[in-house]
Amino acid sequence: MxxxxxxxxxxxxxxxxxxxxxxxxxxxxxxxxxxxxxxxxxxxxxxxxxxxxxxxxxxxxxxxSVPDGKTNKDAKPEKKAEPAPRVNPNDNRTGRGISRETTDENKTYSFERIQNTLNSMNSRAQYLVEWENTVHSGTALGAILTFLIFTAYYSLFNTFCFLAIVLIGADWAYVFLTKQFKTLFNQDAVNPHDKFIQHPPHISRELVREYTDLWVDILNFLLAEGTKIVFVQDPYRSIKYVVLFYLTWTVACWFSFRFLLGTAAVLAFAVPKLYKQNKELVDKYLDDGYAVVRQNVDKGTEYVTPYLGKMKNLAANGIGQGAKIKPPQPITLYYATVCPFAQRTRIALKEVNFAHEHVEIDLQNKPAWYKDINASEKVPVIKYGDTILSESLVLVDFIAELAQETPNFLPKDPVQRAQARIFTEFFGNKFMSVYWPLIKNQDDEKIPELTEKLLAVINDYLVKQSPSGPYFLGDAFSTADLNSAPFAARLNIALEVGIIRGNIKIPTGEGYDRYHQWVKAITSRKSVKETLPMATELVTAYNRYRNKSDQ
Incomplete structure (x- = not known):
């Protein structure tokens, strides 16, 4: 009262x-x-x-104020002034009064409020992950993991109901036992939570308004920043977020959000604790690792610098310039550097300047997945879109026909196209009959004589087709030259490095001039030189081939 x-x-x-x-x-x-x-x-x-x-x-x-002789009806109605808005200057619901004016007309949020909130959250998170209070940190980590485990098998609603059952049930048992013990000891059997019942918790309107304003500020901030990103205010920043979202999407395809969240929680609670316990040891390993990385980076820089200089010189001379042409569908080439048949397709792709992916296959240790690409496990193979194509001669013609709009090596004239194909077949049959026996070093006294006769026949063939040269069809590089170049170049290398036994040399002089002119022209071509393997690679491959043949 x-x-x-x-x-x-x-x-x-x-x-x-x-x-x-x-x-x-x-x-x-x-x-x-x-x-x-x-x-x-x-x-x-x-x-x-x-x-x-x-x-x-x-x-x-x-x-x-109406003049004499006029009634109030004759007076023109004055425009009624609108009352000034009623503003209570003491209303602090937003912390700054009802009117929230800012100096920036485009700013509709309080960045300072957001920053203060983030700082507060950061300090609380740091308090937990650094295990300043073991009970609080352990409880937080346990609650997070328990929630993630439950949500893996039950929905959020089921999880909420389960937690409600556990909490209310446990508290009911606590209240019941407490009352029984108090009755047993002749004490007032009051509810241990009586003070909460008499004065129930309540939510302050000021607190609700404060957090509502905070969320409005956060949403406005996100909206403003998102607008800048979506409408490309800064191209670099927008593309950075595109990459970030792509990486996030890629990771999410492999792992569930629950797994990522659980992993992040465990690492967040474990790493700071482990680091604090082993700070000296970890710092020592980090310093040593940094020194090793720095040393290797310096060595790598010394190794790469000369090659960068060579690349710079090549670019200055115009070699390798020009944008790659994008084919109608993506091209992937499977090849081996030492394989002359694969070199045919590599030369063809460089001649038409097609953009493509390339995958080198180790012929001595072929990957198991390559059998799915080509059942015979041979090279070369081209994957055009989803279509698999093989056989080097077929691939060369395919590349040329695919690049009809660009200058290429496929003769436009049907007669010349037929002549180039005939020479390719002739060269393949005749040249190979001598080339492989030479590589295998067969002890056949007739091989040097057969070599001289074969090259003389090729020389005569070239003279009849185009006396002036330098290519098979004269000035135009064609499929006849492209398909023959890998083998002619390899024969020269084999003789130069001494792979072939005996005193065998390519004959020179009269009767062989046109052949040497032709070989020099095709092996000096940029596309051929860039795809030709190193002499050491060929020596290793030839020795392996020879040993395999002797078994």
Whole structure:
């Protein structure tokens, strides 16, 4: 009763009578009314009363100001001024009053508020992950992992119901046992949670308004930043987010969000703790590892620098310049560097300047997956889109026909195209009959004589086709030259490095001039030189081939 009388006395006291808007503001500021909400109502009531009192006086003033001989009806109606908005300067629901003006007209959020919140969250997270309080950190980690495990088998609603059952059930048992023990010891069997029941928790309106403003600020901040990214205010920043989202999408395809969240939680709680326990040892290993990496980087720089200089010189000379041409469908070439048949396709791709992927196959240790690409496990193979193509001569023609719009090695004239194919077949049959026996070092006395005769026949063939050369069809590089170049170049290398036994040399002089002119022209071509293996690679391959043949 005493409290009630005091309350009534406060409400009826002269000091708390509200006779003007200023009194209402003072009442709101001092908190002497029941609540701030009641003060707001009083403020509105007094404002409305003053407005109603001022209206008749203003109307009478307008009547008196009408000139003589005219009635009030003759007077032009004055434009009614709109009342000024009522702003309570003491309303701190947003921390800055109702009006939230900013100096930046495009800024609709408080970055300082967001920053303060993030700093607060960061300090709390740091408190947990650094295990400053073992109970709190362990409870937080256990709660996160338990939640993730439950949600792996049950929905969020089921998980909520389960937690409610466990909490309420455990508390029921606690309350029941507590009352029984108190009764047993002749104590008042009151509920141990009586203070919470008598004074239940409540959510402050000010707190709700504060967090509502915070979330509005966060959403406006995200919206403003997202607009800059989507509409490409900064191209570099936008592409960075594209890459970030792509990586996130890729990782999410392999791992579930639950797994990633659990892994992140375990690492966040484990790494700082382990680091603090082993700081000296970890720092030592990190320093040693950094020194090793730095040393290897320096060595790599020394090794790469000369090659970078060569590449710079090549670029300065115009070699390798020009944008690659994109074929209608993606091309992937499977090849081996030492294989002359695979070199045919590599030369063809360079001649038409097609963009393509290339995968080198180790012929001595072929990967198991390559059998799915080509059942025979031979090279070369081209994957064009989803189609698999093989056989070097077929692939060379395919590449040429695919690049019809660009200058290439496939003769436009049907007669010349037929002549090039005939020479390719002739060269393949005749040349191979001598080439492989030479590589295998067969002890056949007739091989040197057969070699001289074969090259003389090729020389005569070239003279009849085009006496002036330098290529098979004269000035035009064709499939006849392309398909023969890998083998002619390899024969020269084999003789130069001494792979072939005996005193065998390519004959020179009269009767062989056209052959040497042709070989020099095709082996000096950029596409041939760039795809030709190193002499050491050929020596290793030839020795392996020879040993395999002797078994």
């Amino acid at each position: 005493h409290g009630l009388n005091s309350k009534e006395e406060m409400e009826n006291s002269e000091d708390n009578k509200v006779n003007s808007p200023q009194d209402a503001e003072r009442t709101y500021q001092n908190g002497s009314a029941k609540t701030h909400e009641n003060a707001e109502n009083q403020f509105e009531k007094v404002y409305d009363e003053e407005k109603s009192e001022q209206e008749p006086a203003a109307q009478q003033e307008r009547i008196e």
